[in-house]
Amino acid sequence: MNKILISAAAVLLGAGVSAAKAPVVNVEGIVINAVDAAISDDNNLLVSMDFDLTKVKIKSNQEYIITPVVTNGTDAVLLQPVTFAGRNRYYYHERNGQDNAFLVRNGKSAVYKYRQSVPMQAWMNHAQIDYNVEIDGCCNEPKANVTDGPLAYIDNGPKTFMADFVYIPPKAEGPKVRELQGSAFIDFVVNRTEINADYRNNPRELAKITETIDAVRNDKDVTITKMSIKGFASPEGPYANNERLAKGRTIALKDYVRQLYNFPESIMHTAYEPEDWAGLRKYVAESNIDNRDGILAIIDSDLAPDAKDAKIKKTYPTQYAFLLANEYPALRHSDYVVEYEVRSYHDVAEILEVMKTAPGKLDLNEFYVAANSFPIGSDQYNEVFDIAVRMYPNDPVANLNAANAAMSRGDLTSAARFLDKAGKSDDVSYAKGILASLKGDYDAAEEIFIALPNMQQAGKALEQVRALKNNTGVKVVKNNK
Helix, strand or coil, rough: CEEEEECCCCEEEECCCCCCCCCCCCCCCCCEEEEEEECCCCCCEEEEEEEEEECCCCCCEEEEEEEEEECCCCCEECCCCCEECHHHHHHHHHHCCCCCCHHCCCCCCCEEEEEEEEEEHHHHHHCEEEEEEEECCCCCCEEEEEEEEEEEEEEECCCCCCCCCCCCCCCCCCCCEEEEEEEEEECCCCCCCCCCCCCCCCHHHHHHHHHHHHHHHHCCCCEEEEEEEEEEECCCCCEEEEEEHHHHHHHHHHHHHHHCCCCHHHEEEEEEEECCHHHHHHHHHCCCCCCCHHHHHCEEEEECCHHHHHHHHHHHHHHHHHHHHHHHHHHHEEEEEEEEECCCCCHHHHHHHHHHCCCHHHHHHHHHHHHCCCCCCHHHHHHHHHHHHCCCCCCHHHHHHHHHHHHHCCHHHHHHHCCCCCCHHHHEEEHHHHHHCCCCCCHHHCCCHCCCCCCCCHHHHHHHHHHHHHCCCCCEEEECC
């Protein structure tokens, strides 16, 4: 049998209660309490309550007939009535064989523990319990009917966990520093360091750099704060000469950019690496080249750079020739990074517009401001957190808020993935408890919520979980009228 008990507070039927086509009567003193309902295993609706008429003065020839009613709109079922009778009426019923199970004599013992059942019907899942009081006398005295209610509401809808998601406001980022980066493969005349902008593929490769800079420089919301260039040479040839080439070609590219954009010297930063052995190793490790492991062993050895190159060439001449023709040119490259600072946004409308066109400009706090311009849990609200976590895929707060948004729309798989990257905190534990609850793993959820005694939301969630674990079925909600 499934049930939830309501509180034992009484329902007092006050003076002046009336019904259509019935005189106003005084029923003050009738007390109905412990109203409850349940669904039995054989699908009956069980209704119970306590009637207390010890304070009601019923005349000797008078009786009060109380009939509970289960009703929902035009559907209604009258339950078995209970008769509270004055002295003469009580004996009258006894002489005429009325069932004493539903007959109570007025006086100090006029208390009746009412228990009745009716076959469960679909409309009863969201019904209410009303009551009808019929006051009857003798000697042609008029009858009076009093109907009032509800005593309680029945809620037997689907039992699901109702989550209270906790979204975390991120800290403002402060200066919003961003960067764009890339690699250019500038062609130089053999053994030279001067840049010829029209030589071979240089127009295309130099355009990569200028397009990256222009993308930032032409944005009114952005200030370029740093331009870094790092040059690399390939391992063939003497190391000392490669060092000269890497350094000289890096400086040449820096000067080319400075002249083109008139950047101050202070924001230009350069570095170089004479031979890109890391790049060569990555290529070999990811390739299917013959003798791959042997070549990798030489690359990883403690040999000097020139000795490594010579040993690969001597030991694996076929593979060396292949690398020289197909991979070494790619090791002669210039990596560049444009670092810039984005201004802050405070106007919600502006934040929403930036979110559509350039979400990478926003920090997490600005995303949070944007989200809260929509109703909590709405599609727009959730979408903001989805965009935020795409921009900050490794940020714990972004992942926690995205997990909440995913759970609110029923995407529990994504929520679990986000929570794995949300770090450790009480808020994350609470969210994991919510996820377990939504999955129906109430034991795991209960354990999590118990471990959060100082978190108000966890306490309420724990109550829900325990109620669901007990499969409480019918919920009777007391009417506070």
